[in-house]
Amino acid sequence: MDAHLTVVDHPLIKHKLTLMRRSTASTQKFRSLLREVAHLLTYEITRDLELTTEEIETPLETMDAPVLAGKKLCFVSILRAGNGLLEGMIQLMPSARVGHIGMYRDPDTLEAVEYYCKMPDDLGGRLVIVVDPMLATGNSAIASIEHLKKIGATNIRFLCLLASPEGVAAMKQAHPDVPVWTAALDERLDDHGYIRPGLGDAGDRMYGTK
Template identity: 70%
Template sequence: MQNVTVVDHPLIQHKLTLMRDRETSIAGFRRLLREIAHLLCYEVTRDLELEMIPIETPMQPMQSPTLKGKKLVFASILRAGNGLLEGMLDLVPAARVAHIGLYRDHDTLQPIEYYFKAPSNLEDRLIIVVDPMLATANSAIAAVEKLKERGADKLRFLCLLAAPEGVEKFSRAHPDVPIFTAAIDEHLNEKGYIIPGLGDAGDRMYGTK
């Protein structure tokens, strides 16, 4: 699939298998999601631009690389997106954060917005939208649309699992937004859940149903 990067690192695939297991505890699921977020964050930020700055080590002055440009923005699609967000902030603690509240109507499968809060001046910032699951893609498409309305012009979408149907639909709606994921599963079922998947990520993370 064009515009999609599947991050197939062995550690990610191993941890994903543990997350898929229905016997994995809530605490274990949260820990694994945070750990995988670290590894995925490396890949989605691999090509960030650097610039050289002068510093002094205990030994001598030198020119050393640092991130160039405006601070990154991590945009979490509530509520499950926060599981990835927390792990990514471990690596990039200075990143700005946007929260986008969307839930899926279980009858229509369409997203309903209930909250949106983002940093000002989204132009020229790399914005990484995070949500563990790219299933129907309706919520992801709506979240990216909201960010573009606020001026975002440089976006990436990061998820743990994706369905082929979701990838195709998202790519048609936002061909300029690359997708990063740990796996593309088989298909969606009639209720819009990824198969074989891992269930509802938010429910497994927070112990709700």
């Protein structure tokens, strides 16, 4: 497998993703499933976090127990759809710092346009996980990561629900130092920049908009 790309090949993720892909899934069901899949993906992308130990008292005795080492990591949501994954990730790691970056895709050029950015301090000392449900053309993710690097982030990972081969290739070319985790690598992009077979527009399905 390409070291730049990790497809999280877990039966629970595959099953829940199929439920999300169904056009009949309600907004409520889609949101709930997205949070659940976010939990499972977060387990995988944080599997190698560094640990240290501290002395604690159990009800029976003293022991040296493992705890996370270093500064709190930072989740960065690419608005607006990234917030769906973000909610599930924060439930799993409630002490994580959170940043938001607003991007929209120009319908004519498909290029990403930034309109908002708010980040925690000292990104250079933190693992930064950028989240967006869809890695389609890759333009929004590439532009967001470029901005994060400019303001000091040095240890960045990207997490998405679905990826296209085109988006993965574009990310690898633009940011070969940023590994990608995804629940599925789909077949292709269509002429409108949508992932096929995909699941439609994640933001619209999450928020009930069109």
